[in-house]
Amino acid sequence: MSDPEIPESHPRYESLLTRHRIEDGVEKGITSQQGLIAQGRGEAFDYLLGEETIPSADEAARAAAAELLLAEHPVLSVNGNVAALVPGEIVELAETTGADIEVNLFNRTPERIEAIADQLREHGATEVKGLTADERIPGLDHERAKVDADGIYAADVVLVPLEDGDRAAALAEMGKTEIVVDLNPLSRSAKAADVPIVDNVIRAVPKMTEHARELQDASTAELESIVEAFDPEAALASAERQIRDGSPE
Numbered sequence: 001m002s003d004p005e006i007p008e009s010h011p012r013y014e015s016l017l018t019r020h021r022i023e024d025g026v027e028k029g030i031t032s033q034q035g036l037i038a039q040g041r042g043e044a045f046d047y048l049l050g051e052e053t054i055p056s057a058d059e060a061a062r063a064a065a066a067e068l069l070l071a072e073h074p075v076l077s078v079n080g081n082v083a084a085l086v087p088g089e090i091v092e093l094a095e096t097t098g099a100d101i102e103v104n105l106f107n108r109t110p111e112r113i114e115a116i117a118d119q120l121r122e123h124g125a126t127e128v129k130g131l132t133a134d135e136r137i138p139g140l141d142h143e144r145a146k147v148d149a150d151g152i153y154a155a156d157v158v159l160v161p162l163e164d165g166d167r168a169a170a171l172a173e174m175g176k177t178e179i180v181v182d183l184n185p186l187s188r189s190a191k192a193a194d195v196p197i198v199d200n201v202i203r204a205v206p207k208m209t210e211h212a213r214e215l216q217d218a219s220t221a222e223l224e225s226i227v228e229a230f231d232p233e234a235a236l237a238s239a240e241r242q243i244r245d246g247s248p249e
């Protein structure tokens with residue numbers, strides 16, 4: 001995706017690019033107004049993290065790639081912010097790991113679901129799930145619980161970038177291995193995750209793909225040992241130290 005009006009030499013290029021993509025997402029009916037608020041909250045944490053991938057987030061992205069490669073049925077959940085920020089990168093990650101893509105929205109309207117599915121198709125997705133919505137995640141109210149029976153409902157590993165805390169907890173309750181991307185290490189979603197990646201989705205999704213490519217030929221035992229060595233609580237604690245003290249140690 002190129003956004004020619006922002007010069008790459010600008011010191012806050014990535015931040016401006018992110019805002020521009022979110023604004024564009026709202027204009028196209030992909031991102032909700034609440035999505036703008038979530039973006040603002042994320043930016044504040046990103047600023048405190050130094051707007052870069054900290055070492056514990058890179059380790060988490062590697063563990064996430066190993067989980068996706070080990071999975072029987074991995075699914076990448078896409079909401080309005082993710083569709084606006086990293087549509088092509090999500091398609092690439094899905095192709096690299098053999099995962100399905102499912103649109104899953106907090107503010108679900110048929111128009112937004114269609115707009116997001118179109119955006120993903122424009123970026124190369126061949127199949128987009130989430131339009132059937134023929135199953136429900138137990139423990140959530142009707143609209144927020146809707147998922148595809150052969151998608152998130154049946155998945156063993158789910159990537160839920162920028163998920164709200166309730167849904168992240170309900171998916172964990174279903175016994176799914178959950179990978180969360182969230183810039184706030186204190187959020188309920190990050191805490192509910194088996195693999196919390198405290199990083200901007202703009203950096204985290206390509207990082208996961210990079211790791212998945214590197215691990216493509218790794219044995220099951222090697223992938224399992226990467227997953228076992230990863231400690232979610234230590235990763236969250238390291239991100240919190242980075243934010244509070246400016247250092248991960």
Ligand code: ATP
Nearest residue numbers: 038039041042164165182183184187188189200201
């Ligand atoms: P909780 O998980 O504690 O319930 P919440 O549901 O209140 O949090 P929202 O207000 O929906 O969370 O905010 C969405 C979350 O997504 C915030 O924690 C924010 O830091 C994070 N976020 C926003 N933009 C990005 C981004 N580009 N990359 C990664 N995380 C982001």
